[in-house]
Amino acid sequence: MTTPDPTLDPALRSWVSSANDAGTDFPIQNLPYGVFSGPDGEGRIGVAIGDQVLDVRRAIENTVLQDLPPETACSLCGTTLNGFMGQGTRSWRAARRSIFAMLSEGADPHPNLLLPQSEVAMRLPATIGDYTDFYASRDHASNVGRMFRPDAEPLLPNYLHLPVGYHGRASTVVVSGTDIRRPHGQLKPDDADPIYAPIRLFDYEMEFGAFVGPGNVQGNPIDMTSAMNHLFGVVILNDWSARDAQKWEYQPLGPFNAKNFATSISPWIVTMDALSPFRKAGPPRLPEDPSMLDYLSPVTDDVLDITCEVYLSSATMREQGLDPLHLSRGTLGELTWTFSQMLAHHTSTGCAMRPGDLLGSGTVSGPEKVNRGSLLELSWRGTEPIDLPDGTQRKFLQDGDEVTMAAFCEADGATRIGLGQCSAVILPAV
Ligand code: CA
Numbered sequence: 001m002t003t004p005d006p007t008l009d010p011a012l013r014s015w016v017s018s019a020n021d022a023g024t025d026f027p028i029q030n031l032p033y034g035v036f037s038g039p040d041g042e043g044r045i046g047v048a049i050g051d052q053v054l055d056v057r058r059a060i061e062n063t064v065l066q067d068l069p070p071e072t073a074c075s076l077c078g079t080t081l082n083g084f085m086g087q088g089t090r091s092w093r094a095a096r097r098s099i100f101a102m103l104s105e106g107a108d109p110h111p112n113l114l115l116p117q118s119e120v121a122m123r124l125p126a127t128i129g130d131y132t133d134f135y136a137s138r139d140h141a142s143n144v145g146r147m148f149r150p151d152a153e154p155l156l157p158n159y160l161h162l163p164v165g166y167h168g169r170a171s172t173v174v175v176s177g178t179d180i181r182r183p184h185g186q187l188k189p190d191d192a193d194p195i196y197a198p199i200r201l202f203d204y205e206m207e208f209g210a211f212v213g214p215g216n217v218q219g220n221p222i223d224m225t226s227a228m229n230h231l232f233g234v235v236i237l238n239d240w241s242a243r244d245a246q247k248w249e250y251q252p253l254g255p256f257n258a259k260n261f262a263t264s265i266s267p268w269i270v271t272m273d274a275l276s277p278f279r280k281a282g283p284p285r286l287p288e289d290p291s292m293l294d295y296l297s298p299v300t301d302d303v304l305d306i307t308c309e310v311y312l313s314s315a316t317m318r319e320q321g322l323d324p325l326h327l328s329r330g331t332l333g334e335l336t337w338t339f340s341q342m343l344a345h346h347t348s349t350g351c352a353m354r355p356g357d358l359l360g361s362g363t364v365s366g367p368e369k370v371n372r373g374s375l376l377e378l379s380w381r382g383t384e385p386i387d388l389p390d391g392t393q394r395k396f397l398q399d400g401d402e403v404t405m406a407a408f409c410e411a412d413g414a415t416r417i418g419l420g421q422c423s424a425v426i427l428p429a430v
Contacts, residue, residue, distance in 0.1 A: 005273070007029065007096055008029050008274075009029075010029065010415040012104060013028065014027070014028040014049060015105050015106075015107060016049045016050045016114065018049075018050030018052065019049045019050035023416070024418070025048075025417065025419065025420050026048040026049055026051075026418065026420075027050075028049065028100060028104065029274065029414075030270060031048075031100065031103075031271070032047065032048050032233070032268035032274065032419070033084070033269050033271070034053075034122055034125050034268045034269065035079070035124065035125045036121060036122050037120065038055075038057075044057055044079070045078065045081060045084070048268050049103055051117050052114040052115065052116060052117060053114065053115045053116075054113055055115060056076050057076065058113050059110070064108075064110055065098045067097070067098055068098050071091065072091040072095050075091070076095060080125070080126050080127050080356070081125050081126045081356070082126050085126060085212070085232045085355040086213065086214055086355035088213055089213075096274075122175055122176070123175055123267075124175050124265075125175075125235075128170040128356055129170060129354045130357045130358070131168040131169065131263065131360070132165050132168060132342075132346060133166060133168045133207070133255075133263075133359075133360035134165040134359065134360060134361055134362045135163070135362040135363075136163055136361050137334070137363055137364050137373070138155070139371065140362060140363040140364070140365035140372075141156075141159055141164075142154040143372065144377075147377075161290060162296070162345055163345050165342065165346070165362075166254045166259075168255075168259060168260070168263065169260040169263075170358065172262050172263060173264075173265060175265060176266050177267075178424060179424060180261075180264065181426075182429040183198070183199055183242060183257075183262075184198055185198075185199045185245035186248065187199065188247075188248040194248065198429035199242040200244050202241075202396050202426065203396055204238050204241070204310070205240075205363040206328065207236075207363055207373070208235070208304075208308070208332050208360075208361045208364065209358050209359065210342075210359045211231070211235070211356060211357070212230060212232065212353045212357040212358070212359065213229070213230050213232035213355060217352065218351070220350060221347045222347040222353070223295065223344060224295070224296065224297060224298060224299065224341070224344050227341075228272060230353070232272065233270050233271040233272055233275070234269065234306065234332075234419065235266045235267075236265065236266040236420070237263065237264070237358075238265075238405060238422050239259060240259075240261065241259055242258040242259075242261070263360070264422050264423075266407075266420050266422040268420045275304055277409075277411050278305045278306065279301040279304060280305050280333060281299075282333065283299065283333075283334075283335060283336055283338055285336070295348055299338055299341060302338040302341070303332075303338055304339070305331065305332070306333070306407055307329060307330070307332075308364065308405055308407040309329050309406050309407070310326075310329075310373070310403065310405050311324035311325060311327060311403070311404045311405075312325050312327050312386075312388070312402070314388055314392060314398065314401055315399075315402075317389055318402065324402070324404060325388055325389060328365075328370055328371060328372055328378065329371060330365060330366055330373045331364065332361060334366055335362070339359060342359050343359065375397065379394070397426050399427065400428075402423060402424065402425045403424060403426075404421055404422070404423040405421065405422045405423070406419075406420070
């Protein structure tokens, strides 16, 4: 029997009072990592606690973090999280225990090491060397199949045998709060020749992203028994998509420019240790589904039960002070493939992963209309427009629209934790 992790004890509180507020995303049981702009303009590693950010480097310089291995302390003084991600579970747990002890109620308070989250500018948490986006929601894949191939089986023959994915662009992953400009693309109107013009069918995709921790040597796959130890933590991810460009370009090699102009992620990486109370068995498979090959199993409790809500507000709604409209709710735990299976499959050829590589889950949709994780599905290719409180309708995104995603985890016997938000406003094409 394993000893309960004291950093997950729901009875414990912090001397940072906002961390004890009901409903906060960042109680002391969470302690997610991010990178903010420090006073010298360089990236600086922080930990979210309540509505504050702990300046980790200053905490180390002030010797208030106890029992940190030297290499752990060194990596936490870096300008990105890549070094820390690469060190693995022993280092991660030492840092978590140390930061937890420092922020606990009863410890000496150090308010001088905190900055209000509202006053810091967040940056990308890591230098992302490679980004791969998967397609792990059976409901999403089935919806898309029904829309685009109505006369065929919704799922393609490979779908239940392997986690389908494509290589995305790491260079255009941006942090929440970064405006997204409507891109140009090559489009093919149904009754005319191709044109190069601002995209018209601008969409979001609600997803989760997992950051890779320690990598692997090229030629050495990461197997299922160790895959979770190679995953550092999870963010909310919005895979912005140009549906008109996608429709014209995707055959035969899959997504290309329709997906490469921007991907937004939330700034705080919630670690696998913080997520451990929200792991469960799965993923769900139906009795008639084919059995999985050995290299994609065993999946014990690798499923992460995280819920994400999507909201939309138009520029007019914000001017009129109207609340954002709730669009959908999706759960990572309902996907057909887990992040550990995605990593095992990705590396099954011996493909090398590096610390800070990013894996996207694919659009998170579910069985009901409220579970559809993109406008393509919510408006069913534009045939079911969505009414906004400002009197307008949406089939796809308009300039000035703001898309906000907010995610959280809840379970019996555990403190609720959140992933914060991933938000961005659409700017007009230039
Ligand atoms: Ca996607």
